[in-house]
Amino acid sequence: MNRREFLKTTSLAAVSTALLGSGVFTDVKAAELVDNPPPKKPFDEALKEITGGKAVSDSDKVKLVAPEIAENGAVVPVTVEVELPIEQVKAIHILADKNHNARTMSVYFTPANGKAYISTRIRLAETMNVVAVAQLADGSFIKTQKPVKVTIGGCG
Amino acid sequence: MARQALVKINPKEYKKGDLIRIDSVIMHPMDTGLVKDKESGKYIAAHYITSVEVYYGDEKITWMEVSASVSANPFISFYVKATKSAPLKIVWKDNKGEVTEKVIDIKVD
Numbered sequence: 390m391n392r393r394e395f396l397k398t399t400s401l402a403a404v405s406t407a408l409l410g411s412g413v414f415t416d417v418k419a420a421e422l423v424d425n426p427p428p429k430k431p432f433d434e435a436l437k438e439i440t441g442g443k444a445v446s447d448s449d450k451v452k453l454v455a456p457e458i459a460e461n462g463a464v465v466p467v468t469v470e471v472e473l474p475i476e477q478v479k480a481i482h483i484l485a486d487k488n489h490n491a492r493t494m495s496v497y498f499t500p501a502n503g504k505a506y507i508s509t510r511i512r513l514a515e516t517m518n519v520v521a522v523a524q525l526a527d528g529s530f531i532k533t534q535k536p537v538k539v540t541i542g543g544c545g
Numbered sequence: 546m547a548r549q550a551l552v553k554i555n556p557k558e559y560k561k562g563d564l565i566r567i568d569s570v571i572m573h574p575m576d577t578g579l580v581k582d583k584e585s586g587k588y589i590a591a592h593y594i595t596s597v598e599v600y601y602g603d604e605k606i607t608w609m610e611v612s613a614s615v616s617a618n619p620f621i622s623f624y625v626k627a628t629k630s631a632p633l634k635i636v637w638k639d640n641k642g643e644v645t646e647k648v649i650d651i652k653v654d
Binding site: 420421424426427446463464465468475485488489490492493494496497498499500501502503504505507508510519524 | 546550552566576577578579582588589590591592600601604605607608609610611613615616617620622623624625626633
């Protein structure tokens with residue numbers, strides 16, 4: 390695949406995400422309908438599931454890059470990097486503390502990665518903190534967090 | 546292949562031991578299950594990617610648990626250390642059992 394093809398499709402992805410609300414990309418009629426929404430997973434529960442109740446300390450070794458103000462909460466770019474040798478990092482967990490399911494993504498690494506780095510795009514339902522938790526090989530957890538202001542509609 | 550997926554590596558040229566960034570995108574609606582259908586008032590069933598697995602040769606080097614809080618058409622970027630010439634395979638699985646695979650070749654001199 391060449392660069393141009395990649396860029397074309399990724400920009401298509403951004404456009405279709407923007408249009409998602411109007412149902413252009415997803416065929417809503419074909420989608421299955423159910424009575425109940427999925428169960429809620431609040432932040433405290435999600436964090437406990439990850440750490441098993443262990444204390445999580447703040448650390449500047451975890452670098453979290455997210456916009457201060459996100460105009461569209463449906464597509465918020467988030468990058469997390471842990472500035473420790475890859476052998477010492479087992480996983481990175483990204484949480485959004487007021488989302489329906491606070492546990493957004495967990496990434497498990499091996500030394501073949503070379504670097505504890507993950508970049509993705511997440512959804513934020515409202516203004517909230519994005520929390521990046523790093524699970525270290527010695528069993529401890531470190532985190533950093535950043536508030537992201539969401540202005541859906543773009544006129545806030 | 547059920548869905549369209551793209552994988553790009555950056556930089557294009559690298560030597561043994563270099564870190565390569567892998568950028569990937571898959572077309573997926575990522576329905577959260579929290580949106581109501583306007584006509585029937587029922588919820589649109591959740592349909593989202595639940596896991597992403599990355600194989601380098603025969604070795605599983607990274608795996609991810611993904612929830613519906615990830616944006617539609619998930620973009621994921623991570624690093625791989627170029628140690629051998631082997632295919633890099635990314636496998637996406639969703640909660641309805643759809644599986645999408647994409648393989649690219651990593652050639653190391």
